[in-house]
Amino acid sequence: MEHMSEKRYPVNAKDYKLYEAVGEGVSATVHRALCIPFNETVAIKVLDLEKCNNDLDGVRREVQTMSLINHPNVLKSHCSFPNGPNLWVVMPYMAGGSCLHIMKSAFPEGFEEPVIATLLREVLKALVYLHAHGHIHRDVKAGNILIDSSGAVKLADFGVSACMFDTGDRQRSRNTFVGTPCWMAPEVMQQLHGYDFKADIWSFGITALELAHGHAPFSKYPPMKVLLMTLQNAPPGLDYERDKRFTKSFKEMVAACLVKDPKKRPTSEKLLKHNFFKHARSNEYLARTILDGLAPLGERFRMLKAKEADFLVHNKVLNGDKEQLSQQEYIRGISAWNFNLDDLKAQAALIHDDVGVSNMEHPGVSSKEKDGYDDASSTTEKPPKTVNHFNVTPIQEDGLNDLQDVESSLASFPIRPLQALKGYFDVCEDENTTSSPNCKYSIQSDSDQQSLVQTSSMEVDQEIKNCYGDNLEKSSSLPKYVIPGRQKFFSGSILPDNILSPHKNVNGDGDRDYGHLKSQIEHNYSGQLYRQKRDMDVDDASGAVIQRKGRFKVTSADHTPKSASTNCLVNSACGASSSLTTPNVSAASVLPSLQCILQQNAKQKEQIIKLIKYVEQSFGHQAESSDASSTELLQISPASAREKELQAQLNHLQQSFESLVEELQRLKVVNAQLERQFNALNKQDERIEKVNKEQS
Numbered sequence: 001m002e003h004m005s006e007k008r009y010p011v012n013a014k015d016y017k018l019y020e021a022v023g024e025g026v027s028a029t030v031h032r033a034l035c036i037p038f039n040e041t042v043a044i045k046v047l048d049l050e051k052c053n054n055d056l057d058g059v060r061r062e063v064q065t066m067s068l069i070n071h072p073n074v075l076k077s078h079c080s081f082p083n084g085p086n087l088w089v090v091m092p093y094m095a096g097g098s099c100l101h102i103m104k105s106a107f108p109e110g111f112e113e114p115v116i117a118t119l120l121r122e123v124l125k126a127l128v129y130l131h132a133h134g135h136i137h138r139d140v141k142a143g144n145i146l147i148d149s150s151g152a153v154k155l156a157d158f159g160v161s162a163c164m165f166d167t168g169d170r171q172r173s174r175n176t177f178v179g180t181p182c183w184m185a186p187e188v189m190q191q192l193h194g195y196d197f198k199a200d201i202w203s204f205g206i207t208a209l210e211l212a213h214g215h216a217p218f219s220k221y222p223p224m225k226v227l228l229m230t231l232q233n234a235p236p237g238l239d240y241e242r243d244k245r246f247t248k249s250f251k252e253m254v255a256a257c258l259v260k261d262p263k264k265r266p267t268s269e270k271l272l273k274h275n276f277f278k279h280a281r282s283n284e285y286l287a288r289t290i291l292d293g294l295a296p297l298g299e300r301f302r303m304l305k306a307k308e309a310d311f312l313v314h315n316k317v318l319n320g321d322k323e324q325l326s327q328q329e330y331i332r333g334i335s336a337w338n339f340n341l342d343d344l345k346a347q348a349a350l351i352h353d354d355v356g357v358s359n360m361e362h363p364g365v366s367s368k369e370k371d372g373y374d375d376a377s378s379t380t381e382k383p384p385k386t387v388n389h390f391n392v393t394p395i396q397e398d399g400l401n402d403l404q405d406v407e408s409s410l411a412s413f414p415i416r417p418l419q420a421l422k423g424y425f426d427v428c429e430d431e432n433t434t435s436s437p438n439c440k441y442s443i444q445s446d447s448d449q450q451s452l453v454q455t456s457s458m459e460v461d462q463e464i465k466n467c468y469g470d471n472l473e474k475s476s477s478l479p480k481y482v483i484p485g486r487q488k489f490f491s492g493s494i495l496p497d498n499i500l501s502p503h504k505n506v507n508g509d510g511d512r513d514y515g516h517l518k519s520q521i522e523h524n525y526s527g528q529l530y531r532q533k534r535d536m537d538v539d540d541a542s543g544a545v546i547q548r549k550g551r552f553k554v555t556s557a558d559h560t561p562k563s564a565s566t567n568c569l570v571n572s573a574c575g576a577s578s579s580l581t582t583p584n585v586s587a588a589s590v591l592p593s594l595q596c597i598l599q600q601n602a603k604q605k606e607q608i609i610k611l612i613k614y615v616e617q618s619f620g621h622q623a624e625s626s627d628a629s630s631t632e633l634l635q636i637s638p639a640s641a642r643e644k645e646l647q648a649q650l651n652h653l654q655q656s657f658e659s660l661v662e663e664l665q666r667l668k669v670v671n672a673q674l675e676r677q678f679n680a681l682n683k684q685d686e687r688i689e690k691v692n693k694e695q696s
């Protein structure tokens with residue numbers, strides 16, 4: 001194991017010289033930089049704390065994890081410190097960039113097997129270390145595998161990692177919906193029993209496919225579809241025909257990871273003994289094979305960004321091609337989508353498949369084949385014979401199932417449909433389900449380690465507090481203050497409490513009761529997922545809205561909304577008869593409700609934004625300062641809000657136009673009638689004149 005140098009990196013921005021950007025994430029930009037006193041090139045991740053104000057806990061977790069870890073295959077931070085509105089995280093500079101960037105620049109069809117084996121072995125070593133120390137990475141993907149100039153491989157990005165030693169709220173986070181859909185394990189999507197380290201093994205298998213093909217399976221599909229396909233279809237794998245260039249042991253290794261039942265996946269430790277990794281070579285080999293001839297990272301990053309911008313302009317994104325946009329987001333590895341009914345429908349009915357998803361579970365890998373592990377003792381877990389423990393619906397010709405099939409796919413879940421969709425909506429979660437039974441999984445629970453983590457957590461807290469003083473304190477405690485409003489906002493309520501009742505003391509019990517009551521009345525299980533920079537981790541006694549970085553949010557531990565009044569509201573509004581809290585509710589009865597909720601929610605959102613604008617205009621500063629959440633609300637999705645506003649105007653114009661056309665037609669008819677009458681009268685006149693003439 002590498003022992004990190006004892007040298008202390010300066011914690012002052014003036015000791016660093018910031019160069020070009022080399023990477024960009026949901027919440028940060030990463031720059032190449034020079035540490036002046038050491039004359040050493042480093043990478044500095046510049047996190048805009050204002051942008052991730054809601055997720056300081058996430059930031060703290062990332063910084064903390066990165067400072068504590070000590071393994072050659074895990075990217076650690078040298079130090080971190082605030083600089084103006086930003087937090088700077090100083091790290092070793094990984095000059096090769098991420099595997100995703102390398103593939104995009106030079107290997108669009110993926111890497112050769114020895115390269116893949118080498119990369120994956122290093123990543124697996126990182127996972128063995130992390131898992132042994134109680135961490136689930138939760139975001140293993142090519143975009144988070146970094147390479148330095150010597151070919152050393154490090155797993156990066158701990159923004160969404162979780163520690164299995166955590167208790168209470170942090171523990172609950174293992175029941176949250178984090179990750180990026182293509183790489184996300186089915187049990188993470190399902191949100192049923194929690195998940196454990198095995199979620200990383202699934203993502204690892206998907207990453208193997210990503211490295212082999214240049215993209216992750218289903219990457220061309222929008223997120224909703226990815227979720228459905230992952231849950232409903234057989235797991236993806238290396239295809240017998242298409243992937244002839246790969247060895248049987250590679251196919252077996254992937255198949256072993258991509259088993260839907262997490263218990264049947266090998267541990268990272270066991271997987272490392274798989275024969276496939278015998279193909280692995282040295283770091284120098286990697287540097288020689290995939291880094292030679294590449295442009296400097298900053299240049300590549302600039303080119304990729306330019307290409308991306310070009311793509312956006314030329315691929316109809318500006319004209320509303322959501323499929324392209326969605327794919328583009330995948331490409332960037334950023335995944336926070338704005339779900340709404342139209343999107344879901346469109347997404348579920350998109351495009352023809354050519355991803356070569358195997359219809360059978362892992363074709364080309366015989367169940368009778370040797371399990372592929374180089375370990376005589378490893379007899380407990382065989383690669384599955386029929387590894388799909390879920391009802392598998394055959395993939396249609398086009399590789400997709402239309403929205404109507406959402407129902408059947410829900411029906412095919414061996415679980416409660418609402419639970420399965422919970423990640424999309426603010427369906428509150430039963431507290432009982434929040435503690436993962438898998439937490440008991442055989443990790444070496446080291447109390448020293450735990451106390452180290454806790455102590456360090458306090459240090460980091462203190463460090464950040466020292467630097468940010470009260471402001472940070474306030475923002476850290478912001479969730480407690482905003483919970484009533486926020487909770488209802490996420491749950492589809494119309495207005496935060498202090499807008500409805502600005503003089504109420506939001507911290508007072510009376511108000512809490514009021515908020516609670518309102519929550520009961522207005523909670524409708526809906527709550528759009530808003531695209532946002534960084535998710536948050538909000539918690540309170542009455543209901544936790546746990547959000548995670550750039551991906552999805554989920555509400556947990558809230559029993560209160562499961563009231564009859566809530567269901568009445570939903571049902572009466574939607575005309576659906578199902579009770580949303582009934583575990584055995586049928587998919588057919590749930591779906592219309594869900595659709596209706598989404599529709600209702602979009603409308604509510606429009607109303608909310610209008611009301612907020614109105615209130616802010618009317619009350620000016622008073623409203624501004626008294627309601628932080630309203631401002632956040634506006635920030636949450638300005639693009640989509642604007643889009644909706646424009647759409648509403650457009651609809652209005654269209655309607656006006658249509659009624660004008662109708663009016664015009666009606667007038668034309670009247671006109672024609674008048675003309676006919678006029679002609680008739682004319683003729684009559686002529687006749688009278690004629691008769692008069694004759695008589696005279």
Ligand SMILES: Nc1ncnc2c1ncn2[C@@H]1O[C@H](COP(=O)(O)OP(=O)(O)OP(=O)(O)O)[C@@H](O)[C@H]1O
Binds near residue numbers: 143
């Ligand atoms: N130490 C480093 N050296 C070189 N490049 C780096 C380094 N750290 C990160 N990068 C690049 O910057 C990108 C963004 O970094 P990072 O993933 O940490 O940001 P993030 O906001 O957490 O991103 P995301 O939300 O997409 O996971 C990475 O994908 C990688 O390409």
